Amino acid sequence: MVALRYAARTNVGLGSKSRNEDSAYAGPELLVLCDGMGGHAAGDVASSLVVSELVHLDGESHGADDSLDILERAIEEANSRLAEVMEVYPDSEGMGTTCIAMMRAGTKLAVANIGDSRAYLLREGRLTQITKDHSFVQKLLDEGRITKDEALHHPQRSLVTRVLTGRPEDTPDLSLRELRLGDRILICSDGLTDYVAEDTVAELLRSDERSPGQVADELVQVALRASTRDNVTVIVADLVLAKDGTTKPQVVGAASERRRAQTLAPLTPAEKAAQLSREASGTTLAEGPVLAEEGPTNPVLRWVRRILVAVAAVAVLGAAGWGSWTWTQQQYFVGEQDGMVTIYRGVSQDLGPISLSTPEDQTDVRVDALPVFYQSQVRRTLSADDRAGAETIVAELRRLAQAGCAPxxxxxxxxxxxxxxxxxxxxxxxxxxxxxxxxxxxxxxxxxxxxxxxxxxxxxxxxxxxxxxxxxxxxxxxxxxxxxxxxxxxxxx
Structure with a gap:
């Protein structure tokens, strides 16, 4: 007899997000990870709702023959619940979530995947990705338009092409795998894979002497050291003999009802800085630092020193400002203007009354012709490396708009x-x-x-x-x- 020994960990990351939009559940027969999206449109609600709709599968007796059908129906029902919630609460319209769900039946593992969260299998020291991203960058890779190295730093690596959004066509990929004693499974959100190299992840997973909990903690910490700007969530699970398995379920992230009960590692300096930054956002900053004088000095020299410091500061700020402005005018993004998908030059931010972007090309693609999820993506803007990259994004959006116009x-x-x-x-x-x-x-x-x-x-x-x-x-x-x-x-x- 075999069982799973598992651990789930999460962290809000070092970005501007003040709440965790990831949710994860790890149990004896079920592993689920969801990465919610939608910003103000309740990405945390989407991820926690889907997880809560799937947890009933843990502890139920399922045979290998029907496990995939059971898992598929459960995800379909969870997706329908998303649609019901958005119908009742209009403010949640546009939310969505990735989902990886694994249900164990003996040594068989039923796997369902939709979105760009990932699952890996480590067997005899070799790490293999067992899910395929549903993302814009993956599409470019499949078409041979970019290399794997270019995909790692592509500005649109977070643009997904398929997630759970409550639409009937949101269907996951399904597969059935055979597990062996000693196999180690990793499920993670893109807060890890977008910032940490796969070789580094593989090296940590190969640490046989470390438990799943220790490895999960190290994966989260290495993502934070890599300055991940996104929520990072991982589940690590080993296939072991039944006597060594874990029996107590673990829930982390937005789906956790008792976040404060989780065991937290001490904050790193980077985490402390990010937390202070978030707490300070929107508040009036205290007076800036003042140079302390080391004893009485000549008043004239004191004023000369202050003037020289002020002149130097102005020069530095001027040079930095000019450099920043030049950089912004080399950037492109796709957004909305007068209801149409539009290519902008610059960055989608304002500096007080100064706009840092200008519309360059208003396309013929209507934003309201896109699926609801992609409407919200365009309104929040999609950045690109250059003008060609922006045009590639527009081409993909045009395809999505045309696909939704069938009579x-x-x-x-x-x-x-x-x-x-x-x-x-x-x-x-x-x-x-x-x-x-x-x-x-x-x-x-x-x-x-x-x-x-x-x-x-x-x-x-x-x-x-x-x-x-x-x-x-x-x-x-x-x-x-x-x-x-x-x-x-x-x-x-």
Whole structure:
């Protein structure tokens, strides 16, 4: 008989985040890690909600044959809960979370993954990544457009292409693995992998004499020494004999109900500085440092010294300011202007009344045509290395916008689909009329006057075949043809 010996650790990191948006759970049969996102739109709520929806899988008896199906259904239900919460609480709209969930059935391990959190397996000294990132940078790697070294420092490495956001299409990758005694598993958020080299991670994991808890502590500490700006969360688990396994579940991060009960290591100097910085944000700073005089001196010399110091300070500040301004004008980012995706030159910050950016190219991509999660990403801005990088981001956003503009077709039996059956009669429906006729029209659908008429389109009161209509011929309904209602999402061309 075998069991897991595990440990979960987390830290808010050295960035500006005042709360931990990561959540993790480690139990005898279940390991889960979620990295929430959404900023003010409750990333911590998203991660903790998904974890809480999955913990019931721990302790239940599951066979290897059905473990993947059980795990997939549980994540689907957790994703549906996200949608319900966003519907009830509009302020949470746009939140999302990555998720890696592992459910053990004997020596079999069912794995579900969505997002850019990662899972690794150390076997006989060799470290292997067993999940694949759903990220913009991974897409560039798959297409051979960047190298692995370039991916490590790419400015868009945090841009994910698939996470749990409450949409039905948010489905994870699934796999089933065979574990062996002595295997060591690592699950981590990008607060570790974005700042610590994989070779360093592998070296720490190979420390057989250290327990999972000791290794997890060291991984968090090395991320902090690397000045991680993000929350960092890790789960380390070993497959051991049953008598050596861990039995008490561990919950850390946003999902933890008793954060103060966690054992905390002493703060490092960098952590103390970051904590003080966060506490001081938004408050009036005390008076600046004053040079202390070492005994009485000549008043004239004292004033000369002060003037020289002031002149030197102004010179230094001027040089630094000019250098900073020059640097900002070499940066690019993608944001929103007048509801459209726009390429900006500069940085997305202001220096008092001075704007450090200017719009360079307003594209034809509407922000509200993007999926909700990516709308919030664009509004918070996406940085790029150069103009070419910004154009690459726009191309990806254009693809996402076009993917969401397929017409919604409602069949006579009320079933929704995106394909118009051959030979069917199409009616473009006005939501107001549909409400009076009790038609199942999705919220936010456009009326026939909300979009340009294309060849073969019909108005909302006239039925006709889909496709070109001969000049002068009226589009009339054919009783032999089935009638379907066609709606187009708002914001689509």
């Amino acid at each position: 919604i077709v409602i069949l006579p039996d009320g079933t929704r689909t995106t394909g118009i059956p051959e030979g069917a009669v199409a009616i473009t429906v006005d939501p107001d009329d549909a409400a009076r006729e009790a038609l199942p029209v999705p919220t936010g659908a456009a009326t026939s006057t909300d979009r340009p008429r294309a060849t073969g389109d019909t108005d909302r009161t006239t039925a006709g075949p889909v496709g070109p209509v001969d000049d002068g011929a009226s589009a009339t309904a054919d009783p032999a043809r089935p009638t379907v209602q066609v709606l187009y999402p708002k914001g689509c061309p």
